[in-house]
Amino acid sequence: MEELKSAMEEHMEQMADLVQKFSSELRVGLRPAYENFIGFFHAIDWKEPWLIGLVAFHVVLLLVVVISRKNTNLQMILFLSALVGVYLAERLNNILGKNWKSFSSQNYFDPNGLFMSVLWSGPLLVIAMIILINTLFSLCYMIVKWKSAELRHRARAARNKQD
Template sequence: MEGLKSALEAHMDQMADLVQKLSSELRSGIKPSIDNFFGFFHAIDWKEPWIMGLTGFHLLLLIVTIVSRKHINFQMSLFLLACKFL
């Protein structure tokens, strides 16, 4: 029974080390991606009229889609219209 307990503890220690290493590798690998995303986000001038119009259009399309969720024919028409113009 002692041998089983010590083997189980050794296995748990090994698994804890593996999880710790994986966690640190994921954190170090994601950090540059997050920094690049924030750099890209801050580089865009969000006050430009066409970006504001595009954002507004997509928000309006999302609201219309949610409101009309029970009207299948309208949803199909909206989808085809969006495919044609987008």
């Protein structure tokens, strides 16, 4: 019994050490990412009209998604449109990278597409996930509704059979 107790204590100490190491690595590991994000955020001139328009577009699209959450057909059109927007992000990045002087004060459109990924594709993917989750909830609701109607039908058929 003592051997088991000492083995358990040793195991618990090892687990505590692992958790402590993991949490310290996590804290250190997130700091550079946070600093990079803050640097990225401050490098953007948020007062540029086209950036304000882009943010407004995403907000309006999100509002349309939330308001039309009961309209399945419109939700699917919005879902597919968002995914097409993500698909075309690379081409859009190339076009905007060549013509940035006509609408922007600096070139945000690097060959890797980081800016487009963060400010174009990222919000569109979040909106697509919201639509997908809403669709799954709607499907669950329909399955419950269908199953309860089936049970009512079976109960009615059983009562009619008895009469």
